[in-house]
Each structure stands twice: as C-alpha cells, then as structure tokens.
Amino acid sequence: MRNRYTYKTLPVLVGAMVLFSSFKAVSQSMSLNSKLGANKITLSLTQKGELRYRITRRDKPIIADSPLGLACDDQDFTAGLSLVKVSPVAERRENYELKVGNVKTIDHTFETRSITFKNKSGALMIIDLVTGQEGVAFRYRFPDQAIKKRQINNEITGFQIEKKARGWLQPYNKAGKVTPGYEDFYLNIHPGDSIRNPRNPSVGWCMPALFQVNEGKNWVLLAESATDGSFPGCHLKPDSRGGLYTIAFAEKDEKYTLPLSENHYPVSTLPWTMPWRVIIIGEQAGDILLSSLITDLAPAAKLDDTSWIEPGKATWSWWSHPEDHSPDRYNQFTDLAQSLGFGYTLFDAGWEKADKEGGIIAKATAQGIKPMVWGYSERFFDPEKRRKRFKELAAMGVKGVKIDFWCSDRQEVMACLDSLFKDAADEHLLVNLHGTTVPRGWHRTWPNFMTAEAVLGAEHYFYESRYPDLAAEQNTVLPFTRNVAGPTDYTPFALTIRKYPRLNTAAHELATAMIYTSGIIHFADSKESFDSLPVSVRQLLIDMPATWDKTESIVAQPGEQLILARQQGKFSYIIGINGTNKVVPVKLDLAKYAKGFSKFRVITEGEDPLMNFKTETYPVTSSWQSAFAPKGGFIIQFVNE
Template sequence: MKKIFLNRSLSVLIPVVFFVLTSCVAQNEELSLKSKDNLNEINLSLTKDGKLSYKVSRKDKTIIEDSPLGLVFENQDFSSGLSVAKVSAIEEKREQYELKVANNKVIDHVFKSKSITFKNSKDALMTIDLIAGQEGVAFRYKFPEQEKQTRILKNELTGFHIAQNVKGWLQPYNKAGDYTPGYEDFYINVKPGDPINGARGESVGWCMPALFNVNNTQNWILIAESGTDGSFPGCHLDSDSKDGIYRIAFAKNDEKFTLPLADKGIAYPESNLPWTMPWRVIMIGDKAGDILLSTMITDLAPASKIEETSWIVPGKAAWSWWSHPEDFTPEMYKKFTDVSASFGFRYTLFDAGWEKANREGKIIDDALSKGVQPLVWGYSAEYFDADKRKKRFKELAEMGVKGVKIDFWCSDRQEVMATLQSVFEDAAKEHLLVNLHGTTMPRGWHRTWPNFVTAEAILGTESYFYEPRFPEKAAEQNTVLPFTRNVAGPADYTPFALTFRKYTRLNTATHELAMAMIYTSGIIHFADSEEVFNSLPNELKNLLKEMPATWDKTECIIGEPGKALVLSRQKDNLSYIVGINGTNANQTITIDLKKYGKGFSKFRIISEGNDKLMEFKVETYPVTSNWKYSLAPKGGFIIQFIK
C-alpha cells in the first residue's frame, strides 16, 4: 500500500514540477533578447518582491552580472512591486546610413528589438525597450502615454555589475568648477570597487564611456549612453562602485559656473509624458579593436535631421592659439590663413580675440579671398539664449564664416543638453559647422546633426601648458582614448605639437604626427607654428596636404589599450597604416603589408629621425607580406602605400 501511495504522489507532483519549470523557462524567454547571430543576449528578471534586474552574456558567458534596474519618481515608484504587464513581439531593425566623420563611412547593422511593459503596485506602467545586435546590447526606459503633469525623476537605479579582478579604464568625473566638468582627465587603470585616485581635481564619479576587459580577459565591453536629448541630463557613473556595481548618476546642480542656469537645489531630470529616456549601451567585442570600430552609439541615435548635407565637408585647419597663445593680431591670424592656403587646408580657425582682429584687419575677407573657409571661436553663454543665438549665427553666416567653435559649457545639466540640440539645429539652418569645447561627451549626435563635426571633451595637446603629468602619461592615454572617448564621437585633440611648451614633450615627433591619423575628427586642427610646418621634409608636407579628415574604411591591426595601437586607414584611393607605442619600451610588431596594401607595389614609411623628439626619417621599400618593425618607446610610424 505504501508503495502505491508514493507512486500516486509522484504522478501528481511530476506535472506540477513540469508546469513550474516550463513557466520559468517561458518567463526567461519572455524577458530576454538575443542578437540575430545568437551571440549577445540581455536577460531581465524579477524577484519575488518585484525588483527588476538584468544580465548580459556573450556566447552564453556572463559579461555583465545581475545588475539593478528601476526608476523612482517624485510620485511613482518603479523600484519594487513590479509585475509584467505586456511583452511585445520581437522585431528586426536595420540601421543603414553614412557618417560624415567616421572610421568606416557606411554602416549597415541589424538589431533585434522588443519592449517589455511593467506594472507597479499602483498599476502605473513603465516600458523597457531592449536592443541586441552583433556589437552589443542596450536598453532604455520609456513612458509612451500622454500626461501633462511634469514628472520628476529622483533616482535611476540602473547599475552595471562588473566581476571582481576585472581590468578597467575609467576617467574621473570632475566636480563642478570654472572649467569642469569638461571630460578632460586621464583614463585611469582600475578594478571594480577601486576608489578614485590620481584625478586632476576633486571628482564626484566616473565618466562614460567606461572600458572593461571581462570574462577572464576574453571579451571587452564599453559602457556608454546614446540618444540623450533635452529631456534628460548627461549622465555619469557614481563614484561608489562597491561590489563592482557602477550606478548611473545625474548631473549636479552646481554645474553652472559658465552658463546662466537657475539654482534648482538638485537638478533632477524632469519631463511631461511621453518620455523616452537615453539608451544605456553595452558594446561587446572579442577584441579591443571591436570596441574601437563599434558604431552602436550612432546606431541608436536618431537619424540625421538634415536632409541636404553636401555643404558639410570634413577638412583640416591651421590654428594659431597653441603656438602663439597671446597674439590675437590680424597679422598673426593672416599668417595662419596663409599656412592653410599653402597646405591646401579647407579651413582656418580664428580663436579668442578674432572680432577685434577682424575689425582692424578684415581677417575673414582675407581668408575668403585665399579660398580658405574661416571658423571662429565663441563663448558658450553668448549662444545660450535662443534669440541671441539665432541672430548671431545669421550674422556669422553673412560674414562668410563657415563654422563655430563654442567653448566653456562645463555642464551636463538637462538644460544644457537641450541647448546643444538647439545649437546644432540653429547652426544647420545657416549652414554652419559646430565644434564644442569645454564640453560634455558626444552621445551619437554627429549622426543626428552631421554639422556637429568635432568636440573637445578630451585631454589634448593643450595639456602641455597646464598638466605636469601629461608628458609622461600622454603616449599611454593616446592608446586608450581611441577605445573610449573617440568611440563616443569625433574628438578635437588638436594634434601635431612639436614646439616645446611649459611641460616638455616626451613622445617622439612621429608619434605626435601619427595622432592626426589615429583620432577621428571632422576638422583636424593642427597645433603648431608656421615655422614648424615650413621646416618639414617635402614628403611630410605632401602627407599633410593629402591627409583625409575622415575615412571610408578602417581596420584595427593591433589594439592593446595602454600599450600599442596600429590602424589600417583608407580613403578613396589613399591607403595608410599608422601606429603608436604607448609604453616606455621598444615593441616589435609584424604586419602583412600585402594584405593591407593590395594594388600597391611600394610603401613609404615615416619614422623617428636622429633627434627622436624633433626629426623624422623617410624611407621607401617594396611591399612585403612579413614586415617587422620596432616601435620606439613612446614612438610611432606612418606608412603610405604608393604605386
């Protein structure tokens, strides 16, 4: 009898267990999304008390561990008590477009997407959009219903849980000051949970993008955001990464030193509904080079809002400030216009003080008469008011100005994000290019507004004036920033600075020249004097004349953040390989030049001369399949393939 009873109990229990297991599997599938190639996956889950989290995997290996999700509003709580209300069907989306400024001009990516709507204890709804593609995954919060009452977001619980003992490269988010936050600090090599040490100033968090080498060093991830508009502040990561969880943090109220912003007490995000928040992006690669070449940030940004873009032309510019920071005379500005004219540069940049120089010496007319298009500097506060901004843009366009370099934003507050979108739009109406300095990190805006051609938000060559640690750390940083800052958008590094400044350069001259071809920037502002340009060998002068400011195709041949970087670059019928050493030691590399130089019989290599800090050596060789080269400490090289 006992045996019969046990069998009967099992016959009842088995269907119940099967139902529970199949329900769990069904819910897991319902709350997860895989890329079309089935390699990248994001999976959401709910606890018994309705708390929401997610994890990310690649090839079924965990990339981001269980991490919190949720929002807390002034009058609604989506941090617990949640249940699934609706799950959309999976859709396939294709992002096919071209970029004016890019590593690779043509982008064609396919994503899987779905939306999951959650209900809180008050029956209020919150939707999370999921995206999964070959370059990573992303998610965003969305409230599609209509509601006139303004919602104030007190806290975003979103975190990124990184495993212990992982290697990361993060930039401190500097506390508000006269020139901060401006995303102009060193990327520091850290492990999850490490405090902020070695920052240039007091810091209140970590910047995005943030780079990590995860999964026992087998994968790379870059955490970033995309699609930030006037309905949300620019975000960073909280300074407290206890247990390896990096949490989203909002811009601070005190980020208003340079702009006429109101004192809000706390600068919470706020908006009426509908409200679509920025994408939280996790780019994934098997190699660091996959991250460098990723376009996921622009893939998720809105498509171009400028229909006719033929007037937007990338190019190069001479720029007087770096070599003559105290000279704002018409004669000096005209001298650098002559540099642009002699090297075939499309642009010349007139920095601070140009208005007086133009009144006295008509420097704009002088540039136009020589076939050079002028760019002019401006202060952010002059472009903050909408009416004044539109009037100013119209005046500049009528003068013949082609673009504006607007400086000293120093804020990620929501009002500033909204103003930047209006700056791009108003400038586009007058066919003006935009270069932001002292500014926030780009967030895919160069796809939405192609006239946004470059931005600072980088610790560039002006640091030879201001930062005593820069000479020692510059080479290493130059092999990290292409995997971090430059992935977010075009970077105005102002390369090629040979003249010694307050803090003496340690990078070789060839390393400095190579930087013009390592970073992508819609306008390359070369940072040295007429005398330096004129002293260059003819082969280098010709290189500067033909050097593109954007690329059709790029491949990462060697990508080791902090150590070395070698890129293959192509534009039209031009083909190059450019490399830099981020260390103090020689590095031997081997490259199959026949693979990258198809159709070319010879190559010209520019390397270090006898005086490595100031001189170049130019040699020509036949293209070989097994080319070996020793990268000098803090050195570099440029290969030009020639017929």
C-alpha cells in the same frame, strides 16, 4: 538613408500565463538574443517586484545580475513591479552614412523587443531592448499621457562588473572653474577601486567606461546614446563596491556661467523616452574601437541636404601663439592653410577685434579658406540671441563655430546643444564644441556637428605636469573610449616644446592626427614648425584625409600599442603608436593593404626622435618588420612612384 523595419513574431506568453508563470519562465520570456545568438540580455523580476537584468555573450557572463528602475516624484518603479506584456521580437535595420567616422557607410541589423511593466498604482514603464553583433542596449519609456511634468529623483540602473576585470575609467570632475569637461586621465583600475589622484576633485566616473572581463576574453564599453533635451548627460557614481557601477545624474552645481535652474533632476511631460544605456561588447579591444553602436541607436539625420558639409583640416594659431590676437598672426595661419591645402582655419579668442582691424575673415574667404571662429557658450545659450548671432556670422563669411566653456551635463545644456546644432545647420555652419561633454551619437543626427573636445588633448602641455609622461599611454586608451563616443578634437601635431616638455617622439605626435577621428582636424603648432618639416612629412599633411571610408584594427592593446589601417578613396595608410617606454617589435602583413600599389613610404623617428623624422621607401613585399621606439610611432603610406 531612412531606417527600414521588418517584423517577425516569436512565441510569447501573455495574460495570466505570463503573470503567474514560474520565475524561470518569466525570465525566459523577457530575453532578447542577437540575430546570430552571440549577445543576449535577460530581464527578471524578484519576489518583491524588483527589476533586474543580465547580459551574456556566447553564454558567458558580461554584465552580471544588475538593478533596473526609476524613482520619480509621483511614482516608484524600483519595486512592486509586475509584468504586463512582452512584445514580439522585431528586426530593425540601420543603414546610413556618416560624415565623420571610422567607417563611412553603416549597415547593421538588430533584434528589438519592448517589455511593459506596471507598478502598484498601475502606472506603466516600458523597457526597450536592442541586441546586435556589437552589443546590447536598453532604455526606459513612460507611455502614459500627462501634461503634468514628472521628475526622476533616482535612476538605480547598475552595471555589475566582475571583480577580476580590468578597467580604464576617467574621473568625473566636480563642477569648478573649467569642469566638468572630460579632461582627466583614464585610470587603469579594478572594479571597486576608488578614484585616485584625479586632476581635479571628482564626484564619479565618466562614461564611456572600458572593461576587460570574462578572464580577459571580452571587452565591454559602457556608454550612452540619443541624449537630448529630455534628459541630462549621465556619469557613474564613485562608489563601485563589489563591482556595481550605478548611474548618476549631472550635478546641481554644474552651471558655470549659464543661467540654469536650481533643479538638476530629469524632468519631462509624458510620454517620455529616455536615452539608451549602451553596452558595447567585443572579443578584441579593436571591436570596441570600431563599433558604431552609439550612432546606430541615435536618431537618423535631420538634415535633408548635407552637400555643404565638408570634413577637412584646419590651421590654428592659439596653441603656438596664445596671447597673439593680431590680424597679422591670424593672416599668417590663413596663408599656412593655403600652402598646405587645408580647407579651414580657426580664429580663436580675440578674433573679433582682429577682424575689425584687419579684415581677417574677408582675407581668408578671398583665398578660398573657410574661416571658423571661437565663441563663448553663454553668448549662444539664449535661442533668439544664438540665431541672430549665427545669421551675422554666416553673413560675414564664417563657415563654422567653436563654442567653448559649457562645463555642464545638465538637462538644459543638452537641450541647448540639440537646438544649437539645428540653428547652426540653418545657416550652413559647422560646429566644434569645447569645454564640453562627450558626444552621444549626435554627429549622426546633426551631420554639421564635426568634432568636440572633451579630451585630455595636446593643450595640456601647457597645463598638466603629469601629461608628458602619461600622454603616450593615454593616446592608446582614448581611441577605445572617448573616440568611440564621437569625433574628438585632440588638436594633434604639437612639436614645439611648451611649459611641460613633450616625451612622445615627433613620429608619435604626427601619427595622432591619423589615429583620432575628427571631422575637422585642428593642427597645433607654429608656421615655423610646419615650414621646417621635410618634404615627405609636409606632403603627408597635404594628402592626409580628414575622415575615412574604412578602418581596420591590426593591433589593439589599450595603454600599450595601437595599429590601424585606414583608407579613403585612393589613399591607404597604416598608422601605429606605442604607449609604453619600451622598444616594441612590429611585424605587419602588407599584402592585403597594398593592393594596387607598388611601394610604401614609412615615416618614423629621425636622428633626434623628439624632433626629427626619417622617411624610407620600399617596394611592396609580403611583410614589414621594424620596432616601435619608446613612446614612438610610424605612418605607412602606400604609393605608386
């Protein structure tokens, strides 16, 4: 649906009265409150003309006094600034639907305001402000017209977090063989802590970055939205002394095998609108998990017809048979998809030879299964080659592409991804990105963008010795961080023991398929593993939706426990996972989730918690009591039978 805007004028100070008013008056004129007054951002200028901002919620500090400004090759906007004008407050409504999300239909209203500054040479810079019930955002804009390109050498934007806060941050890995790819552990830190024991050498912290502030009374997520080809993806610098986290651009050596230039700084002609700096705020961690502020700020959908875009579930042979690229193996997983009622199967690396030898794509389409195929990023970087290849794949019957090994947040890569989504949509192809950056609201703008990796997922039972011990804890952090940024291809349900033996229970692994939000859920593991499942678990996989109409947070404790209620159409579930090594009591009020149902089915750990399931069915009562097994999980499905 299109955005709808209405405007209402508030008193503002203009002209000389603004320029020469007291510091207090100027600060007040540069404030913006959310409609009900909970969230507020206030800008101010120091005596040296340095721009600052602060954010409060119910008058309590969330982001303390922090710097704003840009240092460019031709102009400086870090000092010597003066106020030009403050726009009236406008009301902005975002009413739209997501193909992939915690909630299908979004309808939010925001307050907006734009504040214009000039530097000593008279060049203009605008700060756009947005406030809403879920948080605050701001972005920079250069309104002048200029054919000559401007380069930003440094963005001094900072986020001052109180030293007593707790944080969950992921190291931003230095460019390497498969990095940066947002595949490191989220570390529980305090502001000012240095990066410790990352998986790979690191040059900063990733966004989204989660903090608990205000003596534990508020939660904050720092993120980005609406990054396109005019700007690189950004992270946070490693030095956060005093709790000040500052913006860093993608690194120069983030090239992997892509033909990128030597210049890694943001460059654009004018006018130039930059991405949103997003500060999501909540009173509970669950408020962060459920926020849609990142997609609210992203451009509206650019596709008029999205009827061909269908979320779904996919079989995937690589995790269980990484070296077997035979037609027989791929065909086996096509058959498995059909038997489970999945709509998709993914043919990973090596599929082209198998298709030539055995016609695996034709077999899948003949059985009503939609094939997706793997590809290497370099093959899709050149626009003409990409469009030609997409046409070839669509003509073969391919319905989606998994494009791997981007390993860069550079501006050229952001531009490529934006074009790639469009080119894929032109051929009615779905997109799954791997070895990639985190999404930044793109699944609203391009609804055919279904999911992305950028997560320390189940494949790391192959690669990371620390993963089994930390996986359960990470699974209760990522829904409040990575998955808020956008759909997450975690590749759940990895039961077979791999190089580094799993410690999470089988019920925990099953539950991750319903905890993470992904437009296409790519299930790991072998046909034998699926065939060995009890009837109740197999039926759950058949029934399980791939996306949701509604999600509610029941228990939200990052690093400890997570319990969600999720509904889609006639299906209603409660899903929980334990991130700790302890037995944790669970007590749930079922009444509000069981309307229209007479019974509920519970799937938990069986005799061997690591491999077995237990299923019990009860009549609906007002409450249910149980206990999480260590690193355990459960799924409740409401039924009538």
